[in-house]
Amino acid sequence: MRLVMIGAGYVGLVSGACFADFGHDVICVDKIESKIEALRNGVIPIFEPGLQKIVEDNQNAGRLQFSTDIAAAVRDADVVFIAVGTPSRRGDGHADLSYVYAAAREIALAVTGFTVIVTKSTVPVGTGDEVERIIRETNPAADVAVVSNPEFLREGAAIADFKRPDRIVIGTEDARAIEVMREVYRPLYLNEAPLLFCERRTSELIKYAANAFLAMKITFINEIADLAERVGADVQKVAKGIGLDKRIGGKFLHAGPGYGGSCFPKDTVALVKTAQDYDSPVRLIEATVAVNDTRKRAMARKIVAACGGDVRGKKVAILGLTFKPNTDDMREAPSLAIIQALQDNGAIVHAYDPEGMAAAKELLPGTTFGKDAYEIAEGADALVLVTEWDEFRALDFRRLGNLMTSAVFVDLRNVYPVREVTRHGFIYHGVGRRNSGA
Ligand code: NAD
Ligand code: UDX
Structure with a gap:
């Protein structure tokens, strides 16, 4: 099949390369010329383990x-998958x-013959309806079906x-589109991945509900970690103890500096x-957002307390800047708020990250970066x-x-x-564990 990915970012590039690896013909389109030029020359603009090889092989x-x-693509x-940022x-x-x-407008002007337009970007409920309206308005003759197919991949994996x-998850009730999407995903289906067909709006909501649930799960264990510290319990054992219950599950229960x-x-x-627009508030998620926002500064306070209550003129060394390992992505990384708060309190911050420093240097002026x-x-x-x-x-x-x-x-990750x-004479401060040491 001939597939097009609009947007060659984390999602578009990975999905495009993987679809090609499954035997489809894929064109990844991006409006940033330097990105496309680099990709043509075998330079991958992001750090994602395994991506370089799969792109190279399929190219x-x-x-x-x-x-x-x-238009040509x-x-x-x-x-045509829409995988642009939202x-x-x-x-x-x-x-x-x-x-x-x-x-959507650019696609509408270029389509010929029956074409399935798929929103892979994470988009609010009703966006598929609007994409369809735009396409029909821009090119009334276009023969298209607009499908929702959210992506669940995690960066780094x-x-x-x-x-x-x-x-x-495939959101469409159009019979022709269902057949096309079955064909697109046939290789993965053969990998035994279940295909869940549903209405477009349901599919759009599934993506947000999944992310919100996982964010809520992390936030839950983070609050339990704070409580564990106060009452003298160990959050990692609590996570294990609850996670073994299959109804809860052990994943996304690692306490840390906030998602x-x-x-x-x-x-x-x-x-x-x-939810507010539809007058049906999701209060659990409102609380999740609020709790996670306060957590990053709370982590900075934890560091200040570990330094005896004052970091003015003190040197604090930060290991790891990206929002998670195995990516160079600095978007909304907890390190940003933590370092800002430490600097606001007068700390001298030095930092190191294996892949994130190029982006971090732009975002963290006043920080000194080291090589290890x-x-x-x-x-x-x-x-x-x-x-x-x-x-x-x-x-x-010992060396440190x-x-x-x-x-x-x-x-902050209880590693x-x-x-x-x-045993090397350090004082240890974890998250949701008792402090201990010299
Ligand atoms: P990104 O910013 O890395 O990439 C988006 C790309 O789209 C950019 O390169 C941009 O230049 C390009 N673009 C924008 N408008 C364009 C246009 N009209 N024509 C051609 N190219 C265009 O974004 P991302 O992280 O890949 O996320 C894309 C979508 O996927 C978002 O909705 C996001 O929420 C969702 N998503 C992301 C992840 C993830 O792990 N990053 C996972 C699942 C879903
Ligand atoms: C997430 C979703 O997992 C993925 O399905 C969706 O498609 C995109 O968003 P991603 O953001 O790449 O993926 O990484 P993820 O592994 O989910 O981690 C998100 C944040 O939560 C990171 O900051 C991570 O450190 C944090 N996290 C995750 C925890 O603090 N504890 C956990 O137990 C898991």
């Missing part, structure tokens, strides 16, 4: 192409749909998530806005693990202790067993 096999010419397509609209928190609607999803990233923060707020954990730890009053990259899982605490001014370790750190 060489002639199944994956890159273009800025949306769409003309012969069977299916960021928070400045001012009111609704999803900004201007990129989706602009893409995107290829595995795309190729072996828990489910594929970040390009999806949960904007999608929870957008759902709250949609040991360089930034030199002379530091506290070392803080914010993002759990693998390379921070086997730190040499010798480099640092005070042996204080704040582990280390307490004893492994304290």
Whole structure:
């Protein structure tokens, strides 16, 4: 089949490359010329494990192409996926749909023959209706079906998530579109991924409900972590103890500095806005958003307390800046608010991240960046693990202790067993565990 991806970002590029790997002919279109030029030359604009190889292989096999010419790409397509950004609209928190609607107009002008238009971007309920209206208004002769097919991949594990999803949700009641979408996903269906067909609006709501539920689950365990600290319990054991109940499940119960990233923060707020518009408030999600917002600054207060209540003139070394490991994405990363709060309190912040520093340098003026954990730890009053990259899982605490001014370790991801750190003379501060050490 001939597929087109509009938007070659985290979702469009990964989905396009994976569809090509399954044997489809794919053209990824983006309006940023430098991005397309780089992709044509084999340079992947994002860090996503495994993506380089899959792009290269499929480009060489002639199944994956890159273009800025949306009209030429769409003309012969069977299916056109819209995978452009839907960021928070400045001012009111609704999803900004201007990129989706602009893409719909451009697609409408170029389609020939029956074409399935699929919104893969995360879009509020009713967006499919508006995309269809725009297409019919722009080109009344266009023979299209507009389908919702939200994407559930996670950054850092995107290829595995795309190729072996828990489910594929397809929102359409159009018989021709159902057949086409079955064909598109046949390879994944053969991978035993269940295809869930439903109405378009249901599909759109499934995406927001899924993200909101996961954000709520993380926020729940974060609040239990705070309580565990007060009452002298260990949140990791609480998470295990509740997660073994199959009705609850053990995933997304890792307490930490609050959820970040390009999806949960904007999608929870957008759902709250949609619900308010329909006079059917989602109060649990309103609370989730509010609790998560306060958490990042609370983490900064935890670090200040670990430094004896005052960080003025003290050096704080930050390990990990991206919102999660195995990505270079800094969107809504907890590190941003934490570092800002530390600097507001007079701290001198040094930081290191394996993949996020190029973006972080733009976002964190006043921060000094180092080449590894040991360089930034030199002379530091506290070392803080914010993002759990693998390379921070086997730190040499003896060496760190010798480099640092005070042996204080704040582990915002509970990566280390307490004893492994304290036996080198460190004071350990985790999340939802008792502080311990010298
Ligand atoms: P992104 O910002 O990485 O990529 C979007 C791309 O679309 C950009 O390269 C931009 O230049 C391009 N674009 C915008 N308008 C265009 C147009 N008219 N023609 C051609 N290209 C255009 O965004 P992303 O992270 O890939 O997210 C895309 C959508 O997928 C969002 O709705 C997001 O909520 C959703 N989503 C993201 C993830 C994720 O992990 N990032 C996961 C699931 C769903
Ligand atoms: C999320 C959804 O998981 C995915 O299905 C959707 O398509 C896009 O949004 P992503 O943002 O890439 O994916 O990463 P995810 O692994 O969900 O993590 C999101 C945030 O939650 C990160 O900041 C992460 O550190 C945090 N998190 C996650 C926790 O704090 N604890 C957990 O147990 C899990």
